[in-house]
Amino acid sequence: MGHADDFGLSTGRRFDDVLRHPPRPPLVRGLPPHVPIDLGSVSFPRLPDPRLPKVLPKKTLPRWAGGRTPWDDIVVWLPLGTALTRGELRVPVSPSRTPSDADVYENPDGTARMALPRYALAFDRVGTADEPRIAVGARDGVDTLLITLVRAPSPADGSGVGMLPHAVSVSLKYRLPVIEGGEVVHEVVFPTTTQNGATVTAELPLTAPGLREQLLAALASLSASASLTVGRGITVGVPTGTQAPNGEPGYEEQSLRLDCTVPPNPLVISTAQRDRLGGAGGAVAPFRRLRIPFGGRGHSYWQDPVWPHRFFFVPDRFRLARSATGPALRVRAADAANEADIKVTLEFFARAVTDPLRLEQARPALEQQARAGGSLLPVEVSVLPEAQPVLRLALPADGAPASSLTERPGALIDLELGLTHAETLRYDDFRLVYEALFGASLSLLRGEVRIGAGGDHAEDLPLELRLETMAGDALTLALDELRPDRIAATLTNATESPARIEWLSASALLGDREIPLRIDCLPPGHRLEPGGHLPVALVPAETLPEAGPDRIVLDQAGVVGEPDRQAVWNRVFDHTATPQLARSVQVEALPALFTASDRPTDRVAAFVVVVENGGTVRLTEAELKATTTVRVPIKPLLTGAPLPSLRYRTETWWQSGGVGVSAWRETPATILLPVKTAPQA
Template identity: 50%
Template sequence: MLDRFRVPQARRFDWLDPVRVPLVPPVRRRLPIIWPDPVIPEWRRLWPPDPLGFPPLRPPNGLLRQEVTVPLAPTWAPADTDVYESADGLSSLVLPRYELAFDQVGVLDEPRVRIEERAGVPTMLITLLRTALPPGMGELPHVLSVSLTYRVPELVDVPFPEAVREDGGAVVVAALPLTSPGLRQQLLAAMSSLEAKPAVVVRRGVTVAIPNPMLLIEPPPPQTWTETALLMEWTAPPAPLLLSDAQRMRLGGGAAPGTVQGMRRLRIQHQGRGHPFWQDPARPERFYFLPDRFQLGRLPGSGRRPALDIRATSAAREEDLRVTVEFLARPVVSQERLAAAVPALAEEARRMGSQRPVTMEILADAQPVLRLGLPQGGAAPSALTERPQAQVDLETGVTHAETFTLEDFRLVHAALFGASLNVMNGEVRAGADDIPLELRLDHTAGDVLELTVLSVGAEELAARLVNIVESPVRVDRLEAAAVGGGLRVPLTVGGLPAGKTLAPREEAEITLAPTPLLPDGGAIALDQSGVTVLVDKAAIWASVFDDTAKPSLTREISVEAVPALFGGPGGDRVAVFVVTVEGASGSVRLSETELRAITTVRVPVRPLLVGGPIPPLRYRTETVWQSGGIGVSAWRETDATILLPVKTPPGSTS
């Protein structure tokens, strides 16, 4: 039997939707319904993508031709080689392509790729030119984005956040801020490698009307259109994009063909310890450094509480209790160390041909790793444990959360208050260098004193210091400087004896001399490295422990009696003991036939976390006598988990 129809690249349909009302009345032999050829086009790239990828079985509702307000595509799966029709039908439009611009440098033609300063940030600029439009054709309206792609070996796509169209759209300048020196070196290395296959990809977003598929039925319905956003990619020639050795060396330095010169590593001594610095080969006056250490931070706002959150979960047993500790550690940088390094760094910059002032910033390492001393099984750690899931930024700090058992958390709690040198201490590994990390509540990063200027005199100014944290502080040394306009002028602090202790919210009057001449935007900076926090454990614990969920521990309590306990004077006997335990779900009843009962009590876990005892149980007994009398005992306290009822004579409340 021959096929009832045969359509190239098309699916066969007999009766499309037996559930819904059919398109034609049912007859003994149903006629086939087919899509125009083709009905399964190549998967097109949509913007946003179409989750189906093929046309519906019924033509969708759409716009009539006179209702369309965007350019019309000639096919259901348009491409950037098609000719589009304007909404008014008066002109033909094409989607332009782009190619790299070239400049002649000596005898070479080099792609117009350059790196220049923008607002103090080195920025890579790539210039593209629009290809010529065919005669009589207009430009299809579109938006565009630019990316640099390469393989290492997986595909890396680096988007340029800015793409500016100039000269009426004939020129496109894409800009990528090189926020870290590693990014510059990485991109230049890729553009010098044939194996990396570097290329500039231009993505053009258009909104066009696409013709809806039509059913071959009589009478034919009018053609409808659907407005759709599409994203069309184009790799700008030449591909691969390769820089000459000379251009690569101008942009980032290079010692040999096919290589990119990395940053120079220097080591400068300060107070008996060597500190690494890195020099940018393309800008010899710019240096990068690592923080001296990381310390537990303090949060902004009233009280500046430690950046530490402790949360516990409810559990049925102590063994099941879990405690989560989340912290933020801030980088600490010695300004004295950096200032002492400036002469040596300036000499290195002059040796590399730069006469500009030295600038320094924290090295933006791409993959720093936290290594932390964590207790195991109630014992102190013997080695550091890597925590790759921690969020580490050498400039903003380290954020991490760790969950412990109860016995391990007690070691952590003690370590936070200075009882251990290795629990919850560790390091941040950045390349080949390790930066110490210390999580101690008596050594936090962040100001604990607040300065307010009261009056300005001819030779000195009066100011007020306030302790703004929850614990007392001891001021062993306090240094101040006027900072502004690129200058730092030391000031002498008077009126504050060494070793002065300030309670929380306590104030102290001081003087600063000489009176600084602060430019606009200037300020007085305090060096508080000589200020020690005298930890108030209760106040800190109240600020860092999250008791919102009221975590509790379930204790099983057994209430037991012996037969002899039911006897009484004059032949009277106890009918039942009713024992009420404070915090239990209900009372328990004991009789001569039921001598044991079980109840549960939920107790707060907060005292357990700090090594304290479980609060004692409070209970009382009602003795119901067979004669009808009832005696009630006083409330009693006990640490036991097995309770005995207290027999009380009728009418007694003792």
């Protein structure tokens, strides 16, 4: 399998700010300044004037659902440029492309060695038993759950090995039953962690009615399978597998969050400790699952038993993402001894997609359910913190479609942001999968993300890997002039492929009001080439204030991409490597070639055939055949193009001592015949 870190991701969990966002590592990150990007023929609009309103996509979720687009201000990073040398790094260096706490890290000059510690639960002797150091104390007058951890040795510890700098986050996970059947994994994040030497204290305010009882019931129940997870945030230099411009091994700086489960697992406290901490002695309160139809399909919502006004949902589907530099795909091949041995790694990032209208239509039913649970607070929804979603794919094998979906345990899945995955395929299967990306048979590339895979009520979310239906807008809108009755703007196709504008709509936001904007100067069905610009005018349905609107929302649901095969290939193929295919070439001579009618007193002693990018063979009358190996680029073969012709030259060695040298000859054949040449004068 390929490495997900080549896609700007890692098998370790990335973190932006572990203390500020401890529970959910972003799967994508901003483009580092040291990586140049070749944008080819695509031109982008100028930077927006900060005095003008910001242009937002239409897909923003309702405010009560978080009020954000899952990929706002997020850039999918595909490393397309120059790697750093080890000497250019300013962070510790990982020995592997998938950093772990089993690795020994070094500073760039190799003078210090470091390891990433693990953490264990602290225990105290209470009477005749050891109890985990879990307490309830007051913090600013608020009852707070306190859990104490201690630093534990790293598997990589040894003589002269120090501690790798890292940040720490803590979360508690436990299983909750669902009244309607099955169970879900619930995760509670401790918003505060403090470190004092080798001791870490995690704090969780118990502000909600019933939260103390719920958590203590989970900690005292074996069936809840409670566990503590420590996230360790690190920034390290990771090998890229490519070379820096000076030929040295290449590196990139990555920020990761490496999780470890704290022993003991499961974490179970005694009934006596639960009672001392204020537990009521009851069972864990179950979630309630609602099914609300939308778009011809039922969608699940899970109600929190402690906060009845809080509901959880899962996205509608996952779609192949559009990044700032093209489809969020990466194709990489490795050297191969022959065509049968060609292996191609296909990596992709798919965004989680949720229709905001679905949540709006579900809101009355959710409010009714919240009121029935005794809550008068406004309804809130958020993405289900499922701990173990599973990717299932159906990929071709030996050129035939798969009959069933199989689990891919190596996928990185975040139900709020998306998923990344890498598959290594045989050449013939890769060709079928790649064609399916352009809309070929759906049976060749099917997938889904399964939620609650361990229960009887699994939820399957479609995975759509098609270039014509990518998640992410194709057009950008730059505002040129702002007037109360008219806004001059420029549309730009910021993708590598043409975009056809079937329809486009816009609106201006003034506080909570949304004012429609008519788009003038936009011909129906207009086709915008890559990098193409189109001046348009936005006319408001009512006069805008002199200061202009707060935001402008652009709905691009009617923009259809027309994938350009060559442009897409130029963007997704990993040009930092030049994989080679070893071709076996046969060189043969006929006995008659060793004589010449125009040189009756002379004979050919040997033919020496030199094959470009290959070896040299020598043929004599005693040895009329020889084999050599030629290395040719694999890249043309991956696109279905024929392999390049072979170029070879023949030196004719005559018994008289003369040598004739032929011109270079090209042929698509793999059986070469020497070219007899008279000695040079």
